[in-house]
Amino acid sequence: MTATHITADIAIVGAGMAGASLAAEIGDAARVVLIEGEAQPGYHSTGRSAAFWSETYGGPAVQPLTSASFAYLDGHGFLGDRTAIHIARPEYIGAVDAMLATFAGNVALERVAAEALPASIPGLRQGFAGGVAEPSCRDIDVAGLHAHYLGRARRAGTQLIGDARVRSIARVAGGWRIATDAGTVEAALLVDAAGAWADELAALAGVAPIGIQPYRRTVVQLEVDPPVPASLPLVLDIAGSFYFKPEAGRLWLSPHDETPMPPCDAAPDELDIAIAIDRLERTVDWRIVRVERAWAGLRSFAPDRAPVYGFDDRAEGFFWFAGQGGFGIQTAPAAAMIGAALLLGRALPDPVRMIEPAAYRPGRFG
Secondary structure, three states, X not given: XXXXXXXXXXXXXXXXXXXXXXXXXXXXXXXXXXXXXXXXXXXXXXXXXXXXXXXXXXXXXXXXXXXXXXXXXXXXXXXXXXXXXXXXXXXXXXXXXXXXXXXXXXXXXXXXXHHHHHHHOOOEOOOOOEEEEEOOOEEEOHHHHHHXXXXXXXXXXXXXXXXXXXXXXEEEOOEEEEEEOOEEEEEXXXXXXXXXXXXXXXXXXXXOOOOOEEEEEEEEEEEEEOOOOOOOOEEEEOOOXXXXXXXXXXXXXXXXXXXXXXXXXXXXXXXXXXXXXXXXXXXXXXXXXXXXXXXXXXXXXXXXXXXXXXXXXXXOOEEEEEOEOOOOOOOHHHHHHHHHHXXXXXXXXXXXXXXXXXXXXXXXXX
16 A cells, blocks of 8 residues: 555564564554565565474574464464474584484484485485484475465554655654655554664664674575475584475575675575585485576574564664564564564463563663
C-alpha cells in the first residue's frame, strides 16, 4: 500500500522473517505497522537462506531458541526430513569431543567412527577421522514460514508498507516520527528489525549503535554426477570450512564464508564460488556437471554473536530485534514470542518460559 501518514502503537522497520514474525506474535494486542524498504518483504537475508534447522547451529547461546522453536515449526508443517553430520579431518578430531561436551544434555548427538562415514556420505574421500551425527536436523520451508507470519500479521490488522526506505527518524511527543519514501509513520514504539541495516537505523534515530556487523555468505547450486540422493544429510565440516545439502535433485554448497560487508544487496564473489567447489572436490569424488546458479546473503552479528532483543536502556521506546546472524529463521518462533512479551510487558509464554531474555538484552554491550 502507499501511505501518506499512518499512526500506530508500534512501528517495526524490516519485514523479513524477524519483523514479520514479531508482528504476527503481537497480533491484535497493538496497532502495528511494518515498514519495508524493498518492494517485497524478505528480499535480502530471509530470501537467501540455506534453509535448514540445526540445534547446534549458532552455538550454545542460540541453541535454546532453536530448540524452543521446534514445536511451532513442526506443528505448522514447516520442517522436512533431513538429519546432519559434522565431519572431521584428523587435525580437528578434538572438535568432535568438544562439540559433544558443549551440547551434552541439550541436543541428542552421536559420535560417528571414521569407517561409518561413507555409509552416510557416498563418495566421501579418505582422510576423515570421524564425526558427529545430529539426527534432529531438519529442512525448513523458509518461504512458507515467512508467508505464514505475514499472513498472521495481516489478519491481526498489521499494515505493511513496501518501497518505504526510511530517510529520517525524529522524536515527537509520545514517540517517534519515521519519514519513509512511502510516507510518514508515527508510533509510540520503534522496533529495529532492519537486519544488516540495524545499526544504520539506530543512528538515524539518534541511538548509539551496538556494533552489528553484516557478513557475506555464499551458496552455489550444482548439478553433480552421480545425482545427489534425497536422503543425503546436511554435511558440515566441523572446522567450519563448508557445508552442503541436497535440494530438489541438486546440491546446495557453501564455503561457509564470512566476509565483512557494509549493508547492501549482496552478490556472490567468483573467488568464493571457486573456493567452495575446491573444498567439495577435496571431500567427495562426485563429478561437477555444471554450476547452475549462485547467490549471497548477509548474516548480521552482534559483537558476541548472540541475538539482541529488548528496549535500549538509553533511548526510551527504541526496541532492538536484530543481530540474528544466520539463525534468525530457525529461531523465529521463539524469538518472536520473547520479543512480543518484552514489547507488551507480558509474561513469557510456555514454549519460551525457561529462556532468560536478559541473555539477549542490548544493555549487555554497555
